[in-house]
Every structure is written in structure tokens, then in C-alpha cells.
Amino acid sequence: MNRRRFLQQSLASTISAPAILGARSPNSMFQVASIGVGGMGGNTMMSVLQHPKVRIVGMCDVDSRTLELATRGMSSRRKELQDPAAKERLGDAATFRDYREMLSKLGGSVDAVTIGTPDHMHAAQAVAALRMKKHVYLQKPLTHHLHEARILGAEAAKAGVTTQMGTQGHSSIETLLAVDLIRSGAIGRVKEVICWENKKANWWPKVTQRKAEADPVPANLDWNLWLGVADEVPYLEGAYHPSMWRSWADFGVGMMGDMGCHYFDVVFACLGLKAPKRVRCLDEGSKGDLYAMRRHLELEFPGTPLTAGDTVKMTWTDGGYAHDSRVIKPAALTKETPSGIYFIGENGGVFKPHSQRPWLVPDEKFKGAAYPKTRVANHYTDWVDACMNGTKAATDLPTYGCPVTEAVLLGVLSERNPGDWIEWDAAAGRITNRPGLNAALARRYRDGWSVEGLG
Numbered sequence: 001m002n003r004r005r006f007l008q009q010s011l012a013s014t015i016s017a018p019a020i021l022g023a024r025s026p027n028s029m030f031q032v033a034s035i036g037v038g039g040m041g042g043n044t045m046m047s048v049l050q051h052p053k054v055r056i057v058g059m060c061d062v063d064s065r066t067l068e069l070a071t072r073g074m075s076s077r078r079k080e081l082q083d084p085a086a087k088e089r090l091g092d093a094a095t096f097r098d099y100r101e102m103l104s105k106l107g108g109s110v111d112a113v114t115i116g117t118p119d120h121m122h123a124a125q126a127v128a129a130l131r132m133k134k135h136v137y138l139q140k141p142l143t144h145h146l147h148e149a150r151i152l153g154a155e156a157a158k159a160g161v162t163t164q165m166g167t168q169g170h171s172s173i174e175t176l177l178a179v180d181l182i183r184s185g186a187i188g189r190v191k192e193v194i195c196w197e198n199k200k201a202n203w204w205p206k207v208t209q210r211k212a213e214a215d216p217v218p219a220n221l222d223w224n225l226w227l228g229v230a231d232e233v234p235y236l237e238g239a240y241h242p243s244m245w246r247s248w249a250d251f252g253v254g255m256m257g258d259m260g261c262h263y264f265d266v267v268f269a270c271l272g273l274k275a276p277k278r279v280r281c282l283d284e285g286s287k288g289d290l291y292a293m294r295r296h297l298e299l300e301f302p303g304t305p306l307t308a309g310d311t312v313k314m315t316w317t318d319g320g321y322a323h324d325s326r327v328i329k330p331a332a333l334t335k336e337t338p339s340g341i342y343f344i345g346e347n348g349g350v351f352k353p354h355s356q357r358p359w360l361v362p363d364e365k366f367k368g369a370a371y372p373k374t375r376v377a378n379h380y381t382d383w384v385d386a387c388m389n390g391t392k393a394a395t396d397l398p399t400y401g402c403p404v405t406e407a408v409l410l411g412v413l414s415e416r417n418p419g420d421w422i423e424w425d426a427a428a429g430r431i432t433n434r435p436g437l438n439a440a441l442a443r444r445y446r447d448g449w450s451v452e453g454l455g
Contacts, residue, residue, distance in 0.1 A: 029089075030384055033058030033110045033134075035099045035125050038066035038076035039243060040139050041116020044166060045070070046081055047380035048114055048137065054384055055089045058106045060096040063242065065220040067095050076242065097222050099125055103132060110134055112387055116166070120251045121228045123148035124451050130159040135387040137380070139166035140261035141253055142397065142405040147442035149409060150429055151453050153402035164383040164393040165401030167265040169355065171379035171394055175266050178341075178350060178358040180372035182270040182306060186360060187345025189308040190271060194327060195263045197318040197354070198338040201255060201293065203246045206238035208290060229445040229455060247290050253412045254291030255318050259339070259354075260408050265395070266341055266352070267314060268404050272304045275403055275426035277311065279410045285418030294319020297411050308346055316411065327351070330359040413440060 030053045034045040037059050048054055061067040066076045073081035073090055081087050096102035103110070112135035115125050123143040129136050136156070142165055143149045156163045169175050182190065214234030217223045223235045230250050238244070246252030267273065276299040286292040297316040303309050315324070327342045328349050339354035348365055352358035360366035379394065386393040395401045406426075414422050417440075423433040431437045445455035 029053055029055040030388055031055050031057045031109055031111045032114060033060070033102055033106055033112075034070075034114045034116070035060045035102070036115060036117035036139075037061045037070035038063060039116065040166070041114070042066070042070055042075040044114045044116045044137060044139060044380070046073075046075065046079075046086075047168075048384060049081070049086045049090060050083070050378075051381040051384040052085070053388065056093045057109055058096065058102050059093050060099045060102045062097055062222045062225040063220050064097070066242070067097075071095060098225055100128065103128055103134075107132075112136065112162075112384075115139060118226075118245045118251050119253055119257055120144045120230045120245075123152055123454055124229050124445070124449070126152055127155050127451060127454060130155045130161065130163075133159050133161060135161045135163065135383075136397070137164045137166060137383055138397070138401075140265075140405070141257040141408055142401055143409070144251075144253060145441060145443050145455075146406060146409045146413070146429075148454055149402045149405045153398040155453075156396075156402075157398040162383065162387040162391070162393050163397040163401065164379070164386075165261075165265075165395035165397060165404070166379075167262055167395060167401075167404075168379040169262050170265050170269060171377035171382060172355070173374055173376055174352070174355065174357050175269065176377065177372065177374040178266060178352050179269050180374050181350055181358055181360065182343060184372060186348070186366075186369070187343065187350055188347040190306060190312060190343050190345050191308040192312065192344040193267050193271075193314040194324050194342040194344070195267070195314065195316045196321065196323060196338075196340060197255065197259045197263065197316075198320055199259070201247065201258070203243055203252075203258065204293070205240070205244035205247055207236050208239075208247075210234070210236065210239075210289060227446070229449040229451070231446055249286070249289060249291060249416070252291075253409065254286070254415070255295065256316075256408050256412050256415070259318070260316065260411060261404065262354070263316070263341055264404050264408050268400070268407075270343070271301075271306050271312065273301045273312075273403075273407070275406050276301045276314075276410060276424060277426075278421045278423045279407075279414045280421045281414040281418035283418065285415045287416075292319070292415070294321065295415050296321060297414060299407065299411065301407075328361040330361050331363050332359070413437065416440070 073087045113129040114137040116139040126138045215237040217235045279299045282296040299314045337353045341352045343350040349361045350358050351361050383393045425432050
């Protein structure tokens with residue numbers, strides 16, 4: 001495929017996609033069950049509810065306090081749903097503590113499932129919904145282990161439903177403008193990508209040392225259900241729940257799972273990347289129960305028609321590393337830019353701060369340059385429309401979301417095993433040069449929580 005045809009087809013795919021499921025009746029409500037209704041899970045449920053056809057028929061959370069707030073249209077962050085019509089479509093939802101019970105009892109009355117739980121539970125919950133032929137909106141990172149990402153993608157493709165990865169920034173006008181800028185050829189083919197993230201991890205736990213004796217479990221929390229597929233550890237106040245689990249290797253994937261997914265998503269969308277060929281960690285990496293508070297990674301991807309060579313390098317740093325000296329910042333940005341992406345092109349660069357618009361640089365070269373007129377999208381309601389219309393969503397799991405997740409998780413694997421390159425055979429789903437690491441691609445689920453094909 002030549003570059004012009006690639007660009008035409010790529011841009012067309014953002015507007016329409018082949019139908020994958022017969023559309024529902026336009027007069028019926030789209031009935032959604034939500035697993036995890038606190039934090040981002042609650043935000044996802046409330047955001048999907050913005051669509052006038054959505055009715056929430058089921059809510060599940062292991063924390064009864066969070067669940068009670070959600071039934072009143074309030075998030076665990078005390079933000080209240082203001083739309084009276086949306087509140088009405090939420091008011092009669094059945095409530096559950098165990099997602100398996102909810103899916104079993106609600107069965108055919110559910111059209112779709114949203115999932116916003118700690119990372120370690122994503123795969124088991126999503127696969128359960130997919131095997132029931134439910135549409136799925138799944139928060140990032142899609143899975144905790146790489147093997148889970150492969151199985152999740154296969155199950156989503158087999159189910160033939162509409163799926164969406166919860167990287168809501170993918171549909172923002174800022175990201176869409178970056179995609180259009182890169183694909184317009186304004187800076188020529190891309191030679192390299194630099195990502196940096198220096199914000200403070202607000203999910204870092206107050207308690208960072210495990211002890212054999214458990215603290216009393218709060219009455220509102222079912223600790224066994226919270227652990228789910230993960231190995232049992234004693235409950236510790238201030239260590240895990242409600243929002244500190246991401247730093248623990250048992251339950252989250254650290255900064256890569258938090259912000260890495262957003263940055264990788266932008267780069268994949270701009271360049272049409274697939275799985276990396278190899279990845280390495282250039283600093284001391286992470287050891288023990290907790291992830292490190294900083295990391296420096298390199299990934300090498302196969303080239304695409306939008307890149308300058310047969311391969312393209314992507315660098316990731318977080319936790320306070322100095323900016324790469326090659327990054328050119330536009331003069332209009334006078335404040336510090338702690339988080340961003342820089343695309344080095346043949347004829348210039350694109351500087352994109354996180355959650356902000358992209359800029360063509362250097363200024364003197366692109367003075368008066370015309371920026372594309374970019375479409376507007378809503379990641380949540382567009383998913384609902386795609387479900388009802390029988391089309392693919394923007395971050396469809398089999399073709400897009402799972403490959404992005406695979407790249408992120410290979411970065412995590414290198415962080416846990418720093419030093420030499422990790423060579424990745426994407427077709428076989430295996431590491432070729434350090435075969436001992438293949439055992440780390442999957443895990444065994446806790447007794448009573450096994451899921452066929454997953455763990």
C-alpha cells in the first residue's frame with residue numbers, strides 16, 4: 001500500500017467502519033450494567049449516561065458506600081449528576097457486590113457493560129461479559145498481563161460486539177488534531193517520538209510496607225471480592241483501597257498503566273503503529289512489591305507509511321528526567337510543560353502537551369501555517385452510537401486497544417527486567433532472546449477465580 005492510499009484509508013476509517021452487529025431497535029433503550037462505580041468507573045458510567053438512549057440497569061461495586069453514592073447519581077469524588085433526565089434513567093438500577101452475580105441475574109436484560117475497576121480485574125470481567133455477547137467499554141489498561149491482552153482481543157473478535165478502550169483523550173479535539181497534523185504530512189515522515197511525564201503520582205500509597213497482620217477491613221468493603229483473581233494478601237489501611245492500588249505490582253501497572261496508555265494511544269493513532277519489535281529499560285527499573293517512582297524506556301516499532309525508516313524509536317521517561325535537548329517548544333507556551341509528546345519529523349516537529357492542542361515547530365518555519373479543521377467526538381456516547389448502529393468504536397479492542405495495551409505491558413515487563421533488549425515476536429506472542437521472561441506473560445488466578453483460557 002502506498003503512502004497516499006494509506007492516508008486516505010486511515011482517515012476514512014475514523015469516520016465510518018464496517019458493520020459488525022445488527023442494529024437495535026431505534027425505539028428501545030440501551031441497557032447498561034456497570035462494574036466498578038467509583039473513581040473512573042463511576043465517571044465512565046455517568047459519562048455513558050449522557051446518551052439519551054442509555055439506561056443503567058445494574059451497578060456493581062465491592063464497596064457498599066461507593067455503591068450507595070452511585071445510586072444517588074453521585075461519584076465517589078462527590079461530583080453529582082446534574083441532568084434530571086439522566087438521573088431518572090439511573091434511579092432503578094439493581095445493585096450488586098459481585099460482578100458474576102450481576103451478569104448471571106441480569107442476563108438478557110443487559111445490552112452492554114462498562115468496567116472501571118483496579119487493573120488486575122479487567123480481563124476476567126471483560127471476558128465474562130464478552131462471552132455473554134455484551135458490548136464492552138473497558139477502562140485502561142485493558143489487562144494486567146500480556147497473555148490476558150491476547151485472549152481479550154480474541155474473545156472480543158469472536159463475540160462480534162462493539163468494544164471501546166477507556167482512553168477518552170483519544171476522541172478529544174486535541175488528539176484528533178494531532179492525528180490530522182501528522183497524517184497531513186506537515187512535518188514529513190516521522191523519524192522518532194519522545195514522550196515525557198513528570199506529574200506527581202497521586203495514587204502513591206500512604207503505606208508502602210506489607211506486614212503479616214491484617215488491619216481491620218472496613219464494614220463497607222468486601223476484601224475477598226476486591227482481591228478477586230489476585231493472590232491473597234492482608235488488608236492494610238492506606239495501602240490499596242480505594243485509589244492506591246496502581247503502585248502495587250499485584251494489582252496495577254504503575255505509571256505506564258496510568259499515563260502510559262494515554263501517550264501510547266496518541267502515538268499509535270498518529271502513526272498507525274502495531275506491536276513493538278523490541279523494548280528495553282535504561283535505568284534501574286522496578287523491583288519488589290511496588291513499582292519505581294521513575295522509569296526510562298525505549299521501544300522500537302516496525303515502520304509504517306508515516307515513518308521515515310523501516311523502524312521508528314519511541315522514548316518514554318517519567319518521574320523527573322530532564323527534557324531531551326532535541327525537543328523544540330513553541331514560544332506561545334510560556335509555562336512549564338511537565339507532560340507531553342514530541343514527534344521529530346523530516347521537516348519539523350509536532351509538540352503536543354498532554355490534554356492540550358499540538359503545535360508545529362519551530363515557530364519560524366511554520367509561521368502562519370494552516371491547521372486542519374478537526375472533527376469533534378465524544379468517546380463515551382460515540383461508543384453507544386456504535387453499539388446501536390452495529391459499527392466499530394474508535395478504540396476497538398481487537399484491532400486497536402489490545403495492540404496498544406500490548407506495547408504498554410511490554411514496557412512494564414522491561415521495567416521489571418531492566419538492561420538488555422527484550423525482543424518480541426508479535427506473531428508468536430513470545431520473547432525470543434530472553435526466553436525465561438515468557439513465564440511472566442501470564443499468571444495463575446487465585447483458587448475459586450479461575451477463568452478458562454485466562455488464568
